[in-house]
Amino acid sequence: MTLPKGNYTQDELSWFRGIFDQYYENIRHFAYFKTGDVHLSDDIVQETFIKLWDMRGKVNDSTVKSLLYTIAGNIVKNHYKHLKVVYNFQVSAKSEMTTNTSSADENIRMEQLDGQLQRVLAEIPPGPREVFLMSRIDGLTYDEIASRLGLSVKAIEKRMSEALAIFRKKFGYKV
Template sequence: MNIDDFKSLFDQHYEGIKSFLYYKIGDIEIAEDIVQEVFLKLWDKRASIELKTVKSFLFTIANNMAINHLKHRSIVFNFARNEHHNEKVDSPHYELEMKEFKENLERLLAEMPENYRVVFLMNRIDKLTYNEIAERLELSVKAIEKRMSNALSFLREKLKHPI
């Protein structure tokens, strides 16, 4: 792999890997840092990489790095989840309700199985269609539909009302 191949791969896969990491981690800045590390690893291993398998190699590295980051961040996440933001709101009751809602949602998303959470966030936050999600995750549309159904069922059960 030469420098032109590397630049082409970077341009082709950077956004997809960054989004993948964002959905796994939930922090765009960390996702951007990790995607840079992913491409550094690709560059380091460029002599042994085949171009036809590079996409799966990149996503495997990204997934492993995300898992490592999440393991390391578990204590920090619990602290950040309970952190109070000093935003001024007209009603203290409204501020308390919003804080409780946000904490509850973050807790539920953290409890949700990863494969459901990734599909849910890709659809609801990034507004990707099931076809787009299936293509990015290299799964069938039916698998994405099932994961979304399971994610919504999980939230319905935990919230005890329809979404």
């Protein structure tokens, strides 16, 4: 492993590694929820953790989680806010279905659903969309999302119901 030069202690490095291990995936997802671009998300995660390292001396452990989300959110804002987010979610059900069934019909239906799902996601406003995806993909509880985004649980609930209402309207059923 490359060890960076400069002024830092071993404690700082292991602390940083811990934070990275714990939040890398979540932040990558978060960046993806915001941008809909895998490569950009990779870069954003990169930049987020470098920024965290630069401010390691000033970071309070209890706030580091929401700080990461804030940093990532701001990077996205600076970088990407003018562009319309386009999603390219993989619907893993698709591959499951193709292996499990031989029905061409089902394949077509899955593709249709895939496209439909992405259109709907793109229609959900960014705030509710993030919350919805953090809940569904990262499997985070409302409490956890609230603390990461620095919002109240009430606000998370409100955003969730907003996102779900759009789903309901588009698909005509609850998800």
